Amino acid sequence: MKLWVLGAVFIPLLGAAVNGIFLWITKKKAHLIAVPALFASCICSLVVLSKVLGGAHADFDLYLWIPVGKFVVPVGFLIDELSAVMLATVSFVAAWIHLYSIGYMEHETPRGYAKYFCWLNLFTFFMLLLVSANNFLLMFVGWEGVGLCSYLLIGYWYEKASAANAGMKAFVTTRLGDLGFMIGLFAIYKYYGSLMFANVFSHASILSSSLITVITLLLFVGAVGKSAQFPLYVWLPDAMEGPTPVSSLIHAATMVTAGVYMVARCHALYNLAPFSAEIVASIGAFTALFAATIALVNNDLKRVLAYSTISQLGYMFIGVGVGVYAAGIFHLFTHAFFKGLMFLTAGSVMHVLHGELNMQKMGGLIKKMPITGWTFVVGALAISGIPPFSGFWSKDEILAGAFFHGHPVVWIVGTFTAFLTAFYMFRLIFLTFFGKPRDAHLYEMAHESPPVMTIPLIVLAIGSALAGFFALGPHGGIVGFLNKTLGETVAHGKEAAGVGHLLLIISVAMGVLGIALAYSMYIRRVPDPVVMARTLRPIYTLLYNKYYVDExxxxxxxxxxxxxxxxxxxxxxxxxxxxxxxxxxxxxxxxxxxxxxxxxxxxxxxxxxxxxxxxxxxxxxxxxx
Amino acid sequence: MSVQMLSVSIRPLLPVIVLLVTGMMVLFMDAFGAEGRESHYGYLGLAGLAIAGWLAFKMWGTHSLSFAHTLITDKLSIITSLIYFLIAGLTILFSPGYLRQEERNLAEYYALILFAVVGLVFMTSAQHLVLFFVGLEVLSISLYALAGFVRQRDLCNEAALKYLFLGGFASAILLMGMAFIYSVTGSLYFQDVARYVIHSHPSVALLLGIVLVLVGFFFKVSAAPFHAWAPDVYGGAPAPVAGFMATAAKVAVFGVMLRFLGMAVYPLKVHWIAVVTVVSVASMVIGNFAALRQDNIKRLLAYSSIAHAGYALVGVAAASRQGGAAVLFYMLAYSLMNLGAFGVVSLVGRKGERYVKISDYAGLAAKHPVLAAAMAICFFSLAGVPGTAGFMGKFYVFASGVRAGQIPLVVIAVLNSAVAAYYYLRVVYMMYMEEPKEEYVFTIHPAAVIALVIIVIGIFQLGLIPGGVLSASYSSFAWFMS
Amino acid sequence: MGIGVFPYIVLSVLVFLLGALGLMIRRNAIVMFLCLELMLNGVNIMFVALSRRMCSAEGQVIVLFVMAVAAAEAAIGMAVITAFYRVRGGVDVDRAQLMKW
Structure with missing residues (x-):
């Protein structure tokens, strides 16, 4: 067990080190080190997961990091259901993104290529460290590490001023959140006298609830920055300036999910601080709706996806905020597949169209690139919550949780957002892949991407389609499995099944309605979106300018x-x-x-x-x- | 007094004697030796430092008071001595190339560095304020000369002049403080002062004395509002010397400050904690905000060193053993990253240090990837990115502050370190994200490469496996009252 | 015994402050340097007076150290000022203003 965990976490670091130190030797062959490293890590993680499925747990220290007086912090790892699932998700999705990068980055300079893979490995390493650490300080190292790597990777094309600025913006904005996190850490150390998860969570209740509320809010500030929630979400859309596989990695597996993971990890504290949990859920719900409305009118392929990530992260925070932690993590898990997939398909489109991202200029691309197109449709169906695709299961789990834990408003917001999500996703699909080509030149240019890029697409598409069925396993499926660690506050299995089914039907109906509206507007042109934009000019302008938040x-x-x-x-x-x-x-x-x-x-x-x-x-x- | 006793009491001085002899040898060999082998004296100096370091290391764990109880040899004095030797060694490694390029390749440079180290060792070994004062002056006088070493350069001798006057002024204030303490307690032994302070009510004169002594300390660590000399002096002094001044003197003065506050006047902690807290906040705020608008990298590093003095003072304000250990660790980390940064500055600056603007670093990474990487690591460490020495140091200092209940101070410090990240990253951004504007034609002396490698390894070692150093510095403060 | 120690302390502080004032208002580096020495001597007066009052030799020993240090400082100080004079052609500290902000 110990060795497998260390393998899962440290092999990517090894890959990064080799590529970093022997930059001028590996050059264009850097992927021969980086990609196998990630797949090895993925295999290790899956072995760890299977052992945890068999009931094994681990909490061990590699070495004592700071061994002074009463202040003892080890470099140690905690493996339970939560971290095992996270390890497997992160390394699995990251591995396929690494593979895809070989195709996507083929035109880079040799040194840039090696540097890219070095940082990509390092990025994954920090995320794996973050999810497997057994104390707050080591988690914080991973936390800051992913911030640093995102700065480097988003600014990868640093010749472009916008890319360099976006990297800076990401770093500084998340740093702002980290401040809260760091102060929260100090408060935990001060009042619990330890930074070990085991010690803190087992004695969680020794503090007064107001103190716990302060601590959890401070930690949540960190999560808001890292997971791009309102009002610190501004860095995420700009992060699109990085290479697309990086966006995919940031959005699907690493970095932005860190906040959700952290809240779930600290569930013992959030359970004792109902006010903080309320804040988490409210911010999540607001962000979900807010970001979804911006995505409605954006014409940039990747930015729509970026706002949809912010919105989906909002869902996850709803989940962990209303106390259904397992559902939040489950959504994180399914989201990793479909969002990773959608970014990679967007990258595939962008790759063959030489960087064109304006979907108003596309159309009908599905004929030229069928694999890319259809896998994207799978991803979109998943995010829209259409059964039996994966998003349906996890989103329903969250919304049901919100409803049954007494948050009807959150439920309404979430359900309405589901409608918006389906609409803007299919707007994107209809504009990009269906209908008539609007730019003949671009259309001529299009062709299917090489297999090294399409294979990851297919794998992730299968994941997006089927990952939801994990919900159906014995003992409550993945949710039940996660609940062994997360232990929900109130069981909601026994509620009237009738109400549950009604909710389910409503949310599916919302998804279908959204798709139907998108179809009628962008294929049938009734009502014509251009006319609508003109009639609703003020709202359109407001949305188009993203509520002027940056300004x-x-x-x-x-x-x-x-x-x-x-x-x-x-x-x-x-x-x-x-x-x-x-x-x-x-x-x-x-x-x-x-x-x-x-x-x-x-x-x-x-x-x-x-x-x-x-x-x-x-x-x-x-x-x- | 028998011969036996003498031989016992001279032993703690062996490292210092080795350094003095080496320094003298450098001077004499230069006077009578052949022309053109000046940089060899640097390696002689390194050998002297190595021997002295070995001798000091062998004393680890021993404890003695010698020379009429004015000189203490304990873990703190030994660990700080080792840090000085390291700093001096790294400075010497950066120097041969620099001096040759400035056409001031003179042996007395190395002798002056060795003599400065002697002063440093006496400072942290002092149990009597006068011994500390003498050590401080030995250091300062060497530094006055070193600061103006490239005497044909305008900035350089302006720096020396400023340092001379302001340093002299601060010394006079320190001395006045000592006189006031003496007037009340009748002695300048730390133990005697402590005995007096425990048993009597603090008088106005005693507090005045303590504050004036603290002003002297704060001046030397360039804490605000006694910092004004630092940007000008670091900005003007030769870059390797600036690195040496910014690090070694601070380590020593923080060591003495902790001895003085933690041993001699600990019972008055209500008063001095307030003073230290205010100075700490002022240093962090002034240092960081002034650094934001700097475009000269040496001045930027100077302001950043003011801010770092402020962070370290958080550990002093903790007034605890853990705080002391944290400060010591922090100073070691700070020394490494600052020496590295100033070292790279000395290389990139070229003859006459004409290229010391931040914009002169544009695209350095494309032309000199290793140099840029070393600089970036130093700057990330200064910014406190986890995994580096700077993060560990900061974290440990702040944790000790929190433990001591100094939460508002720590919050201010954390906020400040966020502001600081901006200007550190600006330099990294310049090096990696901007287009190179020029060819960067300069030679890098192999010794400088060795120094950079040592520094980078040190930064990661302290950031990733700091355990050994941390526990050593913790055990150095066993005497701390509390 | 005559007068007590207090007048000496007042004298010492006055001399010290006079030196400090000189540093603040004079421009000529040589004069400023003299003021620095004045400050140190102000402290010396205090140490000697206290030493006599307390009947301890410590203060007088300190004075010897301070004088030695001041001599060394004078040597290096004059060297620095000379170097400054050679480059700038004057010893007014007004000229030492290349670096600011």
Whole structure:
């Protein structure tokens, strides 16, 4: 068991190290190391999962990382149902994405190619570390690690200013969330005296519920950043600037799911903090709806998918927020398949169309690229919640959970979002793959991608179609399996089956309705979307501009910060120097007056004044206490 | 006093004596030796440091007080000595190439570094404030000379002049503080001060003395508002020297500060914690916000070192054994990454340090991938990315702060470290994401490569398997009151 | 015994502050350096006076150390100022303002 876990986690690191150190040797052969490394890790993870299925658990330390006094943190791993499922999902999806990358990245420079695979391996490693760690600090290492790798990978095409900026934006935005997470960590250490999951969760209830609420909210701030929830979701759509397999990896398996995993992992705390759980569910529901409405009108293939990820992550947070943790993780699991799939198909389209992403210019592509097209349809059916595709099972599980745990509003929002989801997904399909080609030149260019790209598509499509059936296994299927670890707060198996079925029918009906509306609007042109956009101009503009959130952030947060430091600190000081009245008292006043501003005049007597004044001030402080 | 006793008491000084003899040898061999082999004296200095390090290492675990109880040899003094030797060794490795390029390839450079290390060792071995003062001055006088070493360069001798006046002023203040403490307690032995402080009520004069001594400390670690010299001096001094000044002196002064606060005046902690807290916040805020707008990389590193002094002061404000250990660990981590950064700056700067703008690093990664990678690792570590020494250090310091109940201070520190990530990443961004504007023609001395390799290994070692160093530094603070 | 120790302390602090004031308002590097020495000597007065008052030799030993240090500092200080003079053609600290902000 121990060896298998270590293999699953560390083989990708090994791959990254080999490719990183021997960059100039591996060059275009980098995939020969990176891809097998991931498949090996995947096999190890599946072995671990099978052992856990057999009832085995593990919680072991590799070595003591910080062994000082009472502060002991090991590099250790915790393998239970939750982490086993996560390990398997992450490594499985990532492995196929690695394989696909060989085809997608074939035109890169040798050094760039090796660098890409190195970072991709490293990215997966950090995610695997995150989900298998047995303490908060090691988890945080993975947490920050995926942030760092996403920065590198999103900015992979750094010649493009937009890509480089997107990488920066992703890093800084998620860093903002990490602050909350870090403070939460300190609070846990302070009040529980330990950072080990085992110690913290088994003594979860020793704290007052208000303190737990604070801690869980702080942790959730981290999750909001990492999992792109409102209001820190802004980095995710921009992250599309990276190579598409990277987007796929970020959206499907690594990084964004970290927040959901973390909340599920800390379920013992969230159970004791109903207010925090309420916040989690509300933010999730709001984000789900919010992002789905933006996706309705966007014309960029990848951005629609990005907003749909944000929306689906919202569902997962609804799940973990209302207390059906297993359902949230189950949705994460199915989502990994269909979202990974859809991004890879989008990449396939983009690859053959030389980077074209505007779906208004596409149409009818299914004839030219049948595998890509039909696998995408499978993914879309899954996300729309059409039975028997996988999304149906997990989404239904979450919505039913929300309804039966007394969150009818959340249920309504979720169900309505399901309708929107089906609509925008099929809008995308009809615009891209069906109908008449709108740009003959592009259409001529199109052809099916090479097998190295289509095989992962087919594998993931099978996964998207069938993964839902895990719900039907014995003892409650995957949900029951996960619940061995997550243990739901209230069992909802016994509710009136009639109500359950009614909910199910409503949500399926919503999906079908969405598809039907998309069909009539974009194939039949009744009502004509162009006319609709014109009549509903204000709403359309608002949605098209993504509620102007980026603009608001710029106007109220970023510009004042940058401007403040430029105009107040710099110009002000400039002016202050040019004035240069050589007068000791005057200088003193100016120094004191500008407070803690920068008074680096370059003039020795000024510095002497500063030291003296500083001494007086701190003496005064010393006396005061 | 028998010969036996003398031989016992001279033993703790062996490493220092080795360094002094080596320094003298360098000077004499230069005076009487052949021309053109100046950089060999650097390797002689390295050998001296290695021997001294070995001697110091062998003393690990021993405890002695010698020279009328003014000089202590304990784990703290030994571990800090080893850190100085490491820092000095790395500085020397960066120097031959640099000095040759500046046409100031003189042997006294190495002798001055060795003498500075002697001063450093005395500082952290002191049990008496005067011994500390003498050590500090030995260090400072060597540094005045080193800061202005490339004397034909404008910035360089401006840096020396500023450092001289402000350093002298700070020393005078420190001395005044000592005089006030002496006036109240009648002694400058740490133990005597401690004995006095425990048994009596704090007087205004005593507090004044303590605060003035602290001002001297804060000046040397470039904590705000006593930081103003740092950007100018680091900005002007030769880059390897700036690296040395920014690291070695801070390690030593933090060591002494912890001894002084944790041993001599611990019972007054209500007062000094307040002072340290305020200075810590000021340093973090001023350092980080001023660094945001810098376009000169040396000044950026200087402001960042002000901020780092602020982070380390969080550990001092914890006023605990764990805090002390955290500060020591942090200073080691900080030293490695700062030396690495200044080392790369010394290489990229080229003759006369003309290329020290951040924009001069554009596209460095494409032309010199290894150099850029080393720089990036140092900067990630400065930013506190997990897996690197900087993260471990910061985490440990903040954890000790939390444990001591300094939660608001830690929150401010964490917020600040988020701000800091921006300007560190800006440099990494420049190196990796921008197009190269020039060819980057410069020679890299092999010794500098060795130093960078050591630094990178050190950064990862401290970040991934810090256990040994952490427990060693924890055991160095066994004497900490609390 | 004559007067007590207190007047000496006042004198010492005054000399010290005078030195500090000189550092703040004078421009000439040589004069500023003299002011620095003045500050150190101010402290010396205090140590000597206290040492005599407390009948302990410690203060006087300290004074010897301080004087030695001050001498060393003067040597290096003059060297730095000379180097500065050669490059800048003057010893006014107004000239040392290449680096700021």
């Amino acid at each position: 608001v952030y710029f106007a109220f947060i970023i510009n004042p910060l940058v401007g403040g430091s430029r105009y107040v600190l710099w110009k002000f000081m400039d002016v202050a120097i040019i004035d240069g009245v050589v007068n000791g008292i005057g200088r003193l006043c100016r120094l004191v007056g500008s407070g803690v501003r920068q008074f680096q005049t370059g003039y020795i007597p000024d510095y002497v004044w500063m030291i003296l004044v500083g001494a007086v001030v701190i003496y005064w402080i010393g006396i005061l206490f």
